[in-house]
Amino acid sequence: MNRAGRFLLYAALVSTAFYALAPMWVMLSTSLKTLDEIREGSLIAAPHAPTIEPWLKAWGTACSGVRCEGLKPFFLNSLLMTIPAVLISTLVGALNGYALTHWRFRGSDFLFTALLVGCFIPFQVVLLPMARLLGAVGISDSVFGLIFVHVVYGLAFTTLFFRNYYIGVPGELVKAARVDGAGFFTIFQRILLPISGPIFMVCVIWQFTQIWNDFLFGVVFAGSDSQPVTVALNNLVRTSTGVKEYNVDMAAAIIAALPTLLVYIVAGKYFVRGLTAGAVKG
Amino acid sequence: MASLGIHNIRKIYPNGVEVLKGINLDIADGEFLILVGGSGCGKSTLLNMIAGLEPVTEGEITIGGKRVNDLPPKDRDIAMVFQSYALYPSMSVRQNIAFGLSLRKVPKAEQEATIARVAKLLQIEPLLDRKPAQLSGGQRQRVAMGRALAREPQIFLFDEPLSNLDAKLRVEMRSEIKLLHKRLGITTVYVTHDQIEAMTLGDKIAVMKDGVVQQFGTPDEIYNRPVNTFVAGFMGSPPMNLIPATLAINDGKLCAEVTVGPTGSKRVHLPLFGFDTSTLDTLTSTGSSVLLGLRPEHLTDTGRSNGMTANLTVPVDLAEPTGADTLIFITLGGARCIARLHPTAVAGRDEVELVVDTSAAVVFDRHTQEAIAFARV
Numbered sequence: 189m190n191r192a193g194r195f196l197l198y199a200a201l202v203s204t205a206f207y208a209l210a211p212m213w214v215m216l217s218t219s220l221k222t223l224d225e226i227r228e229g230s231l232i233a234a235p236h237a238p239t240i241e242p243w244l245k246a247w248g249t250a251c252s253g254v255r256c257e258g259l260k261p262f263f264l265n266s267l268l269m270t271i272p273a274v275l276i277s278t279l280v281g282a283l284n285g286y287a288l289t290h291w292r293f294r295g296s297d298f299l300f301t302a303l304l305v306g307c308f309i310p311f312q313v314v315l316l317p318m319a320r321l322l323g324a325v326g327i328s329d330s331v332f333g334l335i336f337v338h339v340v341y342g343l344a345f346t347t348l349f350f351r352n353y354y355i356g357v358p359g360e361l362v363k364a365a366r367v368d369g370a371g372f373f374t375i376f377q378r379i380l381l382p383i384s385g386p387i388f389m390v391c392v393i394w395q396f397t398q399i400w401n402d403f404l405f406g407v408v409f410a411g412s413d414s415q416p417v418t419v420a421l422n423n424l425v426r427t428s429t430g431v432k433e434y435n436v437d438m439a440a441a442i443i444a445a446l447p448t449l450l451v452y453i454v455a456g457k458y459f460v461r462g463l464t465a466g467a468v469k470g
Numbered sequence: 471m472a473s474l475g476i477h478n479i480r481k482i483y484p485n486g487v488e489v490l491k492g493i494n495l496d497i498a499d500g501e502f503l504i505l506v507g508g509s510g511c512g513k514s515t516l517l518n519m520i521a522g523l524e525p526v527t528e529g530e531i532t533i534g535g536k537r538v539n540d541l542p543p544k545d546r547d548i549a550m551v552f553q554s555y556a557l558y559p560s561m562s563v564r565q566n567i568a569f570g571l572s573l574r575k576v577p578k579a580e581q582e583a584t585i586a587r588v589a590k591l592l593q594i595e596p597l598l599d600r601k602p603a604q605l606s607g608g609q610r611q612r613v614a615m616g617r618a619l620a621r622e623p624q625i626f627l628f629d630e631p632l633s634n635l636d637a638k639l640r641v642e643m644r645s646e647i648k649l650l651h652k653r654l655g656i657t658t659v660y661v662t663h664d665q666i667e668a669m670t671l672g673d674k675i676a677v678m679k680d681g682v683v684q685q686f687g688t689p690d691e692i693y694n695r696p697v698n699t700f701v702a703g704f705m706g707s708p709p710m711n712l713i714p715a716t717l718a719i720n721d722g723k724l725c726a727e728v729t730v731g732p733t734g735s736k737r738v739h740l741p742l743f744g745f746d747t748s749t750l751d752t753l754t755s756t757g758s759s760v761l762l763g764l765r766p767e768h769l770t771d772t773g774r775s776n777g778m779t780a781n782l783t784v785p786v787d788l789a790e791p792t793g794a795d796t797l798i799f800i801t802l803g804g805a806r807c808i809a810r811l812h813p814t815a816v817a818g819r820d821e822v823e824l825v826v827d828t829s830a831a832v833v834f835d836r837h838t839q840e841a842i843a844f845a846r847v
């Protein structure tokens with residue numbers, strides 16, 4: 189490629205990156221400014237005298253609805269809900285994928301198709317039936333209910349991921365293990381799980397992002413003290429007593445987004461690797 | 471150790487394809503059965519069914535006289551080497567071999583001893599701590615063999631276990647398997663594409679085509695008395711020549727009338743020795759056209775003549791020296807045939823005189839392709 193072409197390419201890349209990062213920058217700098225500085229200065233200028241006051245307030249004392257304890261309790265709610273939901277849905281998805289590929293049974297293809305349809309069912313459709321179900325089982329308005337909803341809704345995706353990964357694992361591998369005397373779970377645990385690293389990462393990142401960022405299920409199914417951080421953030425920003433504290437709002441928004449960012453930074457390379465990797469041969 | 475019975479076995483896969491169409495094979499305790507046949511004829515499928523990895527659509531499989539149709543693989547006491555090796559990717563070679571042993575609760579010390587014995591036998595000692603991904607194809611195949619040999623099961627099932635080895639290792643492993651079988655005397659079913667493996671290892675050979683056993687017999691029977699042209703063409707390298715011929719009576723002797731050379735203008739009568747004329751009487755009376763099956767070593771040079779032979783001068787289309795022998799391509803009855811000669815008999819000649827050992831011939835019906843008469847009894 190000639191120099192002009194290369195220059196154009198870099199210019200395009202840099203401007204795209206700038207465009208994507210600009211909002212992040214505005215949020216970060218605003219969250220570190222005092223209210224006075226926000227009113228006087230420009231939107232994109234760096235803070236003169238950075239302060240972490242807005243962060244402390246967003247985390248510990250800001251009012252969200254009637255509670256004035258900041259995001260902290262809701263952040264913990266989100267963790268309590270997301271971690272089990274991610275792990276359970278991923279593990280069950282792995283088992284499903286394994287059964288659907290290596291223990292074919294009558295109707296397994298139909299079941300898989302049905303599960304695929306599950307990926308396309310909009311959230312709104314399941315709201316009412318799910319509310320009835322949770323009520324009937326007695327776990328509505330609780331973190332358990334939320335976990336249950338997310339596990340069920342996520343299964344379609346995790347099963348799809350694992351099924352497509354395990355279909356590349358040679359069937360003779362499972363047959364060899366059966367001849368060696370291993371059963372369904374032993375084969376899963378000793379043969380398949382150890383080679384599932386990449387797809388596990390994909391699943392965990394996908395599910396974590398989905399569940400942590402969910403708003404609709406949170407707002408509908410959570411009780412007042414099991415609300416996830418997304419719902420709390422909305423309430424915090426909309427609570428309109430006194431002046432509008434943009435710096436606190438920005439800090440709260442970043443806090444709410446932080447775990448997803450972290451997951452991508454820590455596990456992002458596995459995500460790409462897992463999406464492109466074929467299964468292990470031989 | 472146990473006998474193996476396969477009775478009227480049929481296999482229809484869920485997609486509706488009938489892969490095995492009524493297989494009957496019986497081998498005694500300690501026998502070595504070879505399965506040969508073209509790609510996709512159902513050899514692996516049959517092996518999987520013996521192992522219990524594929525359900526039986528119809529028929530019965532017995533091990534040691536006991537019906538095992540509904541027994542899961544682990545209770546059949548078999549060991550198997552798979553066509554694709556199927557080594558556990560996350561485990562080292564050592565763990566691969568130990569996996570089956572530990573699941574069967576073999577004591578640790580005994581496991582170690584077994585691994586050492588197998589590793590020595592298969593020359594994989596330096597590889598024990600490697601993962602399968604760090605092995606060459608041939609090394610993987612040896613590890614797969616090792617995993618099976620670590621146990622002393624009722625039956626060994628081998629699916630082309632030597633197909634990826636280089637020629638030298640292959641010969642070594644072949645005799646190793648033969649020795650091992652002699653020593654342990656474990657009933658074995660062995661799939662191969664290799665003629666020599668089939669002939670040297672097998673007590674019995676089953677030649678399969680499209681899910682049907684064409685012939686089941688000893689290597690000698692399969693080689694010398696093939697029941698149809700498929701078996702005749704499948705075993706032996708180069709394969710048996712199938713020469714279009716007409717049966718006739720000449721000078722009161724039973725003869726095969728054959729055209730010679732690419733133009734086919736010359737005709738000769740080859741006397742057929744050692745045939746039971748009564749079986750052929752009905753055919754000769756109609757001047758029936760047949761295929762005369764003759765192996766390349768029975769179309770040879772004068773140096774090897776005996777009393778039951780006919781002489782024949784043929785033009786040489788092409789000569790191919792292979793070292794010990796020279797193969798020449800000739801045209802008989804309009805078909806391309808191969809004769810196996812001593813190298814000195816050919817050198818630079820356009821025409822050679824062949825000695826045809828018709829007492830080793832097989833006569834096939836040209837329409838049904840079935841054998842209708844053998845010379846030797």
Ligand SMILES: Nc1ncnc2c1ncn2[C@@H]1O[C@H](COP(=O)(O)OP(=O)(O)OP(=O)(O)O)[C@@H](O)[C@H]1O
Pocket residue numbers: 483484485487489508509510511512513514515516553
């Ligand atoms: N699970 C399956 N479902 C449907 N058809 C199958 C299945 N497995 C094998 N077949 C078909 O059955 C036939 C026999 O397959 P098999 O693997 O037994 O052949 P093979 O004799 O071992 O061939 P090769 O020498 O190439 O290994 C093939 O036509 C194959 O496509």
Ligand SMILES: [Mg+2]
Pocket residue numbers: 513514515553629
């Ligand atoms: Mg096969």
